[in-house]
Amino acid sequence: xxxxxxxxxxxxxxxxxxxxxxxxxxxxxxxxxxxxxxxxxxxxxxxxxxxxxxxxxxxxxxxxxxxxxxxxxxxxxxxxxxxxxxxxxxxxxxxxxxxxxxxxxxxxxxxxxxxxxxxxxxxxxxxxxxxxxxxxxxxxxxxxxxxxxxxxxxxxxxxxxxxxxxxxxxxxxxxxxxxxxxxxxxxxxxxxxxxxxxxxxxxxxxxxxxxxxxxxxxxxxxxxxxxxxxxxxxxxxxxxxxxxxxxxxxxxxxxxxxxxxxxxxxxxxxxxxxxxxxxxxxxxxxxxxxxxxxxxxxxxxxxxxxxxxxxxxxxxxxxxxxxxxxxxxxxxxxxxxxxxxxxxxxxxxxxxxxxxxxxxxxxxxxxxxxxxxxxxxxxxxxxxxxxxxxxxxxxxxxxxxxxxxxxxxxx
Amino acid sequence: xxxxxxxxxxxxxxxxxxxxxxxxxxxxxxxxxxxxxxxxxxxxxxxxxxxxxxxxxxxxxxxxxxxxxxxxxxxxxxxxxxxxxxxxxxxxxxxxxxxxxxxxxxxxxxxxxxxxxxxxxxxxxxxxxxxxxxxxxxxxxxxxxxxxxxxxxxxxxxxxxxxxxxxxxxxxxxxxxxxxxxxxxxxxxxxxxxxxxxxxxxxxxxxxxxxxxxxxxxxxxxxxxxxxxxxxxxxxxxxxxxxxxxxxxxxxxxxxxxxxxxxxxxxxxxxxxxxxxxxxxxxxxxxxxxxxxxxxx
Numbered sequence: 001x002x003x004x005x006x007x008x009x010x011x012x013x014x015x016x017x018x019x020x021x022x023x024x025x026x027x028x029x030x031x032x033x034x035x036x037x038x039x040x041x042x043x044x045x046x047x048x049x050x051x052x053x054x055x056x057x058x059x060x061x062x063x064x065x066x067x068x069x070x071x072x073x074x075x076x077x078x079x080x081x082x083x084x085x086x087x088x089x090x091x092x093x094x095x096x097x098x099x100x101x102x103x104x105x106x107x108x109x110x111x112x113x114x115x116x117x118x119x120x121x122x123x124x125x126x127x128x129x130x131x132x133x134x135x136x137x138x139x140x141x142x143x144x145x146x147x148x149x150x151x152x153x154x155x156x157x158x159x160x161x162x163x164x165x166x167x168x169x170x171x172x173x174x175x176x177x178x179x180x181x182x183x184x185x186x187x188x189x190x191x192x193x194x195x196x197x198x199x200x201x202x203x204x205x206x207x208x209x210x211x212x213x214x215x216x217x218x219x220x221x222x223x224x225x226x227x228x229x230x231x232x233x234x235x236x237x238x239x240x241x242x243x244x245x246x247x248x249x250x251x252x253x254x255x256x257x258x259x260x261x262x263x264x265x266x267x268x269x270x271x272x273x274x275x276x277x278x279x280x281x282x283x284x285x286x287x288x289x290x291x292x293x294x295x296x297x298x299x300x301x302x303x304x305x306x307x308x309x310x311x312x313x314x315x316x317x318x319x320x321x322x323x324x325x326x327x328x329x330x331x332x333x334x335x336x337x338x339x340x341x342x343x344x345x346x347x348x349x350x351x352x353x354x355x356x357x358x359x360x361x362x363x364x365x366x367x368x369x370x371x372x373x374x375x376x377x378x379x380x381x382x383x384x385x386x387x388x389x390x391x392x393x394x395x396x397x398x399x400x401x402x403x404x405x406x407x408x409x410x411x
Numbered sequence: 412x413x414x415x416x417x418x419x420x421x422x423x424x425x426x427x428x429x430x431x432x433x434x435x436x437x438x439x440x441x442x443x444x445x446x447x448x449x450x451x452x453x454x455x456x457x458x459x460x461x462x463x464x465x466x467x468x469x470x471x472x473x474x475x476x477x478x479x480x481x482x483x484x485x486x487x488x489x490x491x492x493x494x495x496x497x498x499x500x501x502x503x504x505x506x507x508x509x510x511x512x513x514x515x516x517x518x519x520x521x522x523x524x525x526x527x528x529x530x531x532x533x534x535x536x537x538x539x540x541x542x543x544x545x546x547x548x549x550x551x552x553x554x555x556x557x558x559x560x561x562x563x564x565x566x567x568x569x570x571x572x573x574x575x576x577x578x579x580x581x582x583x584x585x586x587x588x589x590x591x592x593x594x595x596x597x598x599x600x601x602x603x604x605x606x607x608x609x610x611x612x613x614x615x616x617x618x619x620x621x622x623x624x625x626x627x628x629x630x631x632x633x634x635x636x637x638x639x640x641x642x643x644x645x646x647x648x649x650x651x652x653x654x655x656x657x658x659x660x661x662x663x664x665x666x667x668x669x670x671x672x673x674x675x676x677x678x679x680x681x682x683x684x685x686x687x688x689x690x691x692x693x694x695x696x697x698x699x700x701x702x703x704x705x706x707x708x
Contacts, residue, residue, distance in 0.1 A: 007523055014511060321507045324468060325521040325568065326496020328489050404468045408507070 012342035027347030029300020034351025036293035042370035044286025111136035128173035134222025150195030301391035308395035320407025340392020348384025421474030434460035436630035452627030500569030559590030
C-alpha cells in the first residue's frame with residue numbers, strides 16, 4: 001500500500017505555507033502547550049541541578065534540622081513519604097534548641113538560620129524591603145555560597161554589627177555594586193556592610209525565598225535588635241571529626257526531644273535525605289505545573305481537529321477528484337492524518353524554540369537557570385506528534401469515507 | 412473485438428420507500444474495445460449515473476458489470492479504487508485539477524497512487540503533457556492555464572496511467588468552440604490510437620467524433636445507434652429526443668416508476684372489476700346451485 005508519506009508531507013507543508021495565519025492559529029494551542037511544559041520542566045530541572053550542585057559543593061557532612069515533622073520514616077529510619085502539610089506549619093525552632101544542639105559532644109558547629117522582620121534603610125533614608133537573616137559565621141562555608149566582595153563575618157565578629165548583603169540589596173538599597181563600608185539601618189541599629197554575596201541560586205541549605213534580597217547579620221545581633229524574638233527556620237549542623245552522620249542525627253534527635261517535651265515535632269535530615277526530599281518535592285511541583293501546562297496541549301489538539309474538519313469540508317471536491325483518479329480510502333486517510341501530524345509537529349517545534357527563548361530570557365532577567373534537557377525536548381516534540389496523530393484521526397476518517405460522487409458534486 | 416464494458420440488466424436505485432428514484436433501469440450495454448461512444452439525453456435521463464457505474468465511482472443496485480472481462484459490480488471500495496486507478500481515466504466538465512499542484516504534478520498524481528517512484532512518474536507525466544501539446548506548461552498552476560489548456564492537462568491526467576477506458580463527462584461543457592474542437596480532436600486522436608472512449612454530451616455536433624451514439628431516457632437506453640465518424644445522426648440533431656413524448660408519458664414522468672398508466676384512465680376499468688365481483692357472487696351463488704340442482708334433477 002502506497003501511502004505517499006513524502007508527497008503528503010510536502011503537501012502538508014505547502015498547505016501550511018499557503019494559509020499561514022490560519023495554520024499559526026491552529027498551532028497556537030500546541031505552541032503554548034509545548035513551550036509551557038518545556039519551560040516548567042526546565043525550571044524544575046534547573047533548580048534541581050542547582051540544589052544538587054549546592055549540596056555537592058557544600059561542607060562534606062551537613063545535617064539539617066527543621067521545625068515540624070516533614071517526613072514519615074519506617075522502623076529502620078528510612079524516609080517513606082514526605083509530609084508537606086508540616087512544611088506549611090508555623091512552628092519554629094528556638095534559641096534553646098540551638099543551644100542544646102551546639103552543646104552536643106558530636107557536633108562541631110550549629111548554624112542557625114533565623115529571620116526577623118525589619119525594613120532595611122540607609123542613613124539617607126532610602127528604604128528596601130529585604131529579608132533579614134540572622135545566622136552563624138559558618139553559614140557561607142556550609143552553604144557553599146561565594147562572597148563576591150569583602151568577607152563573611154567570622155567568629156570574632158559574631159557580636160559585631162556587620163552585615164553581608166545580597167546582590168539585589170546592593171543594587172536597590174545602596175544603588176551600587178560594592179557598597180562595602182556603607183551603613184545599613186535595621187530597626188534603628190546601624191550595620192556596616194562588610195561583604196556582598198555572589199548571586200544566589202537555589203540552595204538546599206538556604207530554604208525558600210530569593211536570598212539576593214536578604215541581609216545577613218550575626219545571629220546574636222539579630223536577637224539583640226529583635227528583642228530575642230527570632231524565628232529559627234533551620235539549623236545547619238556539622239559533625240565533629242570522627243562522628244558519623246547517624247550518630248549526630250541520633251544525638252540531635254534526642255537533645256531536641258528533651259527540649260520539646262518528648263515530642264518529635266522537628267525533622268533531622270542528613271545530606272542525602274535533604275537532597276532526596278528536595279528532589280522529590282521539586283519533582284512533584286514540576287509534574288504539577290507541567291501537568292497544568294499539558295492541558296493546553298489537549299486544547300491545542302482539539303483546535304487541530306476542528307481545523308482539520310473544516311479543511312476536509314473545504315476540500316471535499318479535492319477528495320472526490322483524488323478518489324476518481326484512483327486514491328484508496330487509506331491513501332486519503334493518510335493524507336489528512338499526515339497533514340494533522342505535520343501541523344502539530346511544526347507547532348511543537350515552534351513551541352520548543354519559544355521555550356528556548358523563554359529560558360534564555362529567564363536566565364538573563366532573573367536569577368533562575370532553567371535547564372532544557374534533550375529528553376524533555378524530545379518528549380515534548382513526540383507528544384505534539386502523537387497529539388497530531390490522535391486528533392487528526394477523526395477528520396481523516398471523515399475524509400476517507402467521503403462518497404466520491406457526492407464529493408465531486410461539492411462546490 | 413472483445414467487449415471492454417459488459418453491463419447486464421444494471422439498475423441503480425436511490426433512496427427507499429416512497430422516495431425511491433430509479434436512475435438506471437435494467438440497462439444492458441456492451442462496448443467493444445476501440446469504440447467511441449457518445450451518450451446523449453436530457454437532464455435526469457441517467458447519463459451521469461451510467462457513467463458513475465461504468466467509471467466505478469458507484470456500484471449498481473442490481474445487475475452485473477464486467478470491465479475487461481472481470482466482474483467489478485460487487486467489488487469492495489478499496490478494490491474498486493484500485494480498478495478505477497488501473498483501468499479508467501476521467502475527464503470532467505470542470506477539469507477538476509487540484510489547484511495547489513502544478514500541471515505536471517496533477518498529471519503525475521494517478522501514478523503516485525500506483526506507487527510509482529517520483530522520477531518515473533514525473534517523466535511519464537511530462538510525456539503525457541507533451542502528447543497533449545502542453546510540455547511548456549509543466550510548471551504552471553491551474554489558475555494560470557486557460558480553460559482549453561486546463562482540460563488538456565485533465566486529458567493528460569486521464570491518459571497517463573494507460574487506462575483501458577476513458578470517460579469524459581461533457582468535456583467541452585465549459586469551453587468555447589475553438590477549445591472544444593481542440594479537445595475533441597485530441598480525443599479523436601486517442602480513439603484513432605485504439606482507446607475506448609465514453610463521452611456524455613449535450614452538443615449533437617460532437618457526435619461527429621463518435622462511432623456509436625446512445626440516447627438515454629428515464630434511466631434506460633432508448634436508442635443505440637452506430638454512426639460514421641464525421642456524421643451527425645438525425646436523432647442527435649433532434650437533441651437526443653428520438654421520438655416526441657405522448658401526453659400520457661409527459662404526465663406520468665417523474666411520478667413513480669411503478670406507474671405505467673394514468674390512473675384516471677384505468678380507474679373506471681378497475682371499478683368495474685371491483686364492483687362486479689362484489690354483486691355477482693350473491694346472484695351467482697343463488698343461481699348456480701339452482702341450475703346445478705336443476706341439471707341434477
